[in-house]
Amino acid sequence: MASNEPILRLEHVGKEYFGNRVLSDVSFTLGPGEIMGLVGENGAGKTTLMKILFGMPVIHQTGGYDGKIFFEGREVSFKSPFEALDAGIGMVHQEFSLIPGFTATENILLNRESTRYNLLVEVFDDRLRTLDRPVMRQRAQRAISTLGVEIDPDTLCSEMPVGHKQFTEIAREIDRSNTKLLVLDEPTAVLTESEAEILIKAVRNLAAKGMSVIFISHRLQEVIDLCDKIVVLRDGHVVQEAKTCDVTVRQIAGWMVGRKVEESHREEGEVRSFGPTILSVRNLWVDMPGETVRDVSFQVRQGEIFGIGGLAGQGKLGIANGIMGLYPAGGAVELNGKPIRLNDPEGSLRAGMAFVSEDRRGVGLLLDEGIDWNMAFTAMQIQEKFIRPLLGGLVKWRDDRAIEECANEYIKALEIKCTGPKQRAVELSGGNQQKVCLAKAFVVRPEVLFVSEPTRGIDVGAKKLVLDTLRRYNREYGTTIVMTSSELEELRSICDRIAIVDEGRIAGVLPAQAPSEEFGLLMMGEIKVSTEEKVKACE
Template identity: 65%
Template sequence: MSSTLLKMQGITKSFFENKVLRNVNITLERGEILGLVGENGAGKSTLMNILFGLPIIFETGGFEGKIYLEDQEVRFTSPLQALDAGIGMVHQEFSLIPGFTAAENIVLNRESTMYNFLVEIFGERLATLDYPKIKSRATNAIGRLGLSLDPDMIVSEMPVGHKQFTEIAREIEKENTKLLVLDEPTAVLTESEAKILLDAMRRLASQGIGIIFISHRLQEVLEACDRIVVLRDGEITLEKKANETNLREVASAMVGRRIEGLTERTGEERAFTKPILTIEHLWVDMPGETVRDVNLEVYEGEILGIGGLAGQGKLGIANGIMGLFPAGGKVTFQGDELPLNNPAVPLKKGIGFVSEDRRGVGLILDEGIAFNIVFTAMQIHDAYLKTYLGGLVKWRNDQEIVKAAKQYIEMLAIRCVHENQKVKELSGGNQQKVCLARAFALDPKLLFVSEPTRGIDIGAKKLVLDMIYQRNRQHGTTIVVTSSELEEMRAICDRIAIVHEGKIAGILPASSDSSEFGLLLMGAKASNEEGVISVG
C-alpha cells in the first residue's frame, strides 16, 4: 500500500463568478503533519470543505479536480461520508453539547450499550447505556492526547481549552480515523495549552494519523509541521519542508501580492507631527471583533491604515469610537476628550464613518440616492434644510439636495438611472460610493472608512481608493482606513497599524516590505515604528 494518504489534484472552485481556488494540488503522507496557512479568504476553508463534502460546495456548483484517499478516488457529498471514510475535522466553532460530560460528547452517537430484556420487545432504542465502558473509551482517547482532562466534567463548566481538547478527543476516538483536519485549534488556547496540543499532534502523527494543521500562528506551524503549504488568492505560492523555510519567507508568500490597477503611491513619504486623535487603553465589546487594549495616535492630515486578520479586533476600533458597540478607555479628539457610547457625539464633533456593513448600517436601502447622501448631514448639521421663524420650522431644501446629489454622482462616477433611484437597486460598488458620498457630505475633519472595497470589483475598487486618496490630498481630511486588503492600504496609506488579539502589534510605514506586515499579522511585534520586529 502507498504511503500517500491523501492527494488532491487540480482543485478549482468558483462561487458564482468569484474563483476562490485555482488548480490546487496537495498531498499528505501517513503520519505527516501538513501546515496549511494563508490570509483570511485565501481559500483554506473552502479547500477543506471540499475534502469534507460540506453541502455548500455542491449547492454552489460543485468543484473541479480529483481527490484520492489511500489511492482510491473519492468525492464526498456529505460530511457523514467523509467521517465513514476516516476523516475527522475539528472546526473553529465548538460543536459540543453543553449539558453533557466530556465522555458523553466524545462518544456521541457511538455510545456503548449493554443488553436488557426490553431490547427483545422494543428494539435497540431501549438498550441501556454502558457508562463504565463509555468513560473507559473517553479516558483512552484523552490519554492518546497525553493530557489531564476529567471525563466526568460537564462541558458548560469547562475552560475553553478543555472544550477544544474534548473536540479533538472525539475525533480520534473513532476507530477508523486516519486523517485529522484541525482548523485554528490553538486560537483559543493559552501558551501552555497550545504546547500540549502540539505535543499531542506529534504523538498522533507517530501513530500513523495524517494531520492538516490550519493556523495563523506561524511559529507553531514551523515547530509542529513536517511540511508547509501557503495559499494566497486561491493558489499555492509556497510549498516547503518546515525545516527549510522561515517566518519571513512564509509571511511574504502569504501577503506579498500586488493589486493590479492601483496607483503606486508608497514612494511618497510625508511627515506628520500633530495628533488629531489619541486613543488610550480602548476596549470595545464588538462580537467577533473584540478590542482589548488599543493605544494609538492618528496624526492630522495623514491616511492611517488599520489591518489585521478577521476576528482580531481591527473593525472594533472605529465601531467603538463611533458608539455602535459598548466601549471604554479614553479617546481625545482635537485636544478634547470624546465621550464614548453615544453615536451622535462623534458626528457632531466632525468625525465621519463609513461602516463595513453598508447594507445594514451604511444605507437606507428603500430610499433614493439623493436622500441617502444628505441624510446624516441633515440630521447632524441641519444642512440641506430651509428654516423659517428663526429656526422653529425646518423644511427640506429639495433643490440643494438634488444639486449636491448630482455633484457626488458625477464626482464618484456612481452608475445610476437618476439621483432618486433606490440604492437597493445599485451594484455593491455603487452602493459603496453612496456611502462615501454621505460621509463626504458631512465635511468631516476625520473620517473612518471600514472595508471600503469589500465585495466590489477591481474597477470599482480603484475608483473608491482614488476618492479616499483625493479627499485626503485635496481637502486635507484625516482618514483612517480599516481593511483586510493589505496591499490596497499600502497603495494609499502613510502608515499602517496591525491589530492582533485586540491590541496593536505594531505600526509600520506603508512602504515597508510586505513580509514585515505578514509577521505582524501572525502575532510578531514591532518594537518601534521603524520596523524592528521580534517574534513573541
C-alpha cells in the same frame, strides 16, 4: 490500500463561484501518517479547497467542482460532511462549532454517545437506551489526554477559555475511531505560545500512530517545525510543493506573495498636516469575547490615519466594536468634543462615525440583498440619501437610479468582481464581499471611519488597491481613519501613528516610521510604557 498508496490524492481540482474562478488545477498527494502544511495568503483558495474535500453543501449548491479526489485509493465526491466523516476525514474549522450549554464530554461525543441496556428496550427497542455517562466521561478523558492538556470533562463549554474550546474541538475528532485524515484550519490562532507547543506535540503523536494531517496556518515557523512538507497556494493555484526541511520562512513568504507587494508608503518629502483632536477615547473597556478591552485611552487628530495593531486575542478588535456599540462598553468617547453615547450603534452612526467590521458576513452585509442595496442601505437609514421627497416631504420615494449609479461607481473603483449591481452579496467571494463593506462605509462619508482587517480575504493584488483607496478618501475628503489590522507592515504602509494593544491596554503609540523591532517588543510585552508616556504619545 497498498502501503505505498497515498491516503489522499487531488488531481486538477478547480472551482468557480458565479463566474469567478477561485481554484484552478490543484494537484497534490498526502501519504499515511504524513503532516502537510497548506499555506497561502488570505483569499488564496485554502478554505474553498477544504470545503470541497469535506463535502460542504455550498460546493454542490454552486455547481460542484472540477477534477478528481481519491481517498484511500478510490475516487470520492462527498455530498455532505457526514459522508466525509463516515469515510474517515475529520475537520476542525476556524469557527467553533461547540454547543455552549453542553459539557466537554457531551460536545466531544455528540451523536456518538455510549448507551446502556434497560428493561424498556425490550418494549420500545434501542430508542430508549440510556446514556452511559461514566463510559462517556472515560472516552472524553482519553481523547483529551491524547492532546496532553488538562480539561475537566464536566466543564461547560460556555465557561471555558478560548484555548480549551479549541482543544475540545480537536478532541472530538480524535475520539472518532475511524479518523484517518485530520484537517486543522488555523488551530493555533487562538492559542497561547505554550498551548500551541502542546498542540504541535499532540499532532506529531497522532501522525506517529498513522493519522495523516493537513495543517493550515499563517504561522510559518510552526509549519516548518511541525510539517513534513508544504503546499503553497497563490490565487487558486499550487505554486510550490516542497519538503519543510529544505525551506525557510522567507522562501515560503515569497512563494505565497509571488512578488514583493508594492509598498504604499507616502512619497518622499510628503508633508502631512492634521487638525485638532477629533476623537478622544478615555478608559475604554469592552466586553468582547476573545478580544476584551480593559483600559484603553488614545486621541486621534483630524485628517490622521491612526493604526491599531497587536497580537490575536489582545483586544485590538474590541476597540472599534465597543465604540460603535456592537459589544457592551464603558468609559468616555468624544467626537469633536461632544460625548458619544456608548452601546448605541445608531447614535454612533448619526454622530458622524462609520465602521467596517472584521465580520463581514455576520455584521457587515445583507447577504440575500443585492450589491447596490448593501452599499446604499446605511446612508438611506441614517442620512436619508437616495431618498426623493414628494409633496413637500409628505411622501418619500427611493431613488433607484441614484443607487444603481452609486453602486456602479464603487464596483468600478474597487474592481469588485460581479455580474452587476443587482447580484446578491451572498454570491460574491469573501474578498469581494469585503470590498462591498468598504463601499458601504464610503457612501456615508463619515468624519471618522473605523476599519477592522480591511484586506482580510482579499487577494494580494487587491490589497494595494484597498489601501490606496483608504488613503485617497483620507486625502480627498479629509476623512479621519482608525484602522485595525493583524498585519503590522500593512499598518506601517498607510498609517501616521500606530498603537499596539497588549492584554487589553495600549502598550505604546509609535510613529509608523519607527523600526519594526520596537513594535515587536511592544507586542511581546517587552516594553512597558508608563501612563504619563502613553498620554503624551496619544497627544
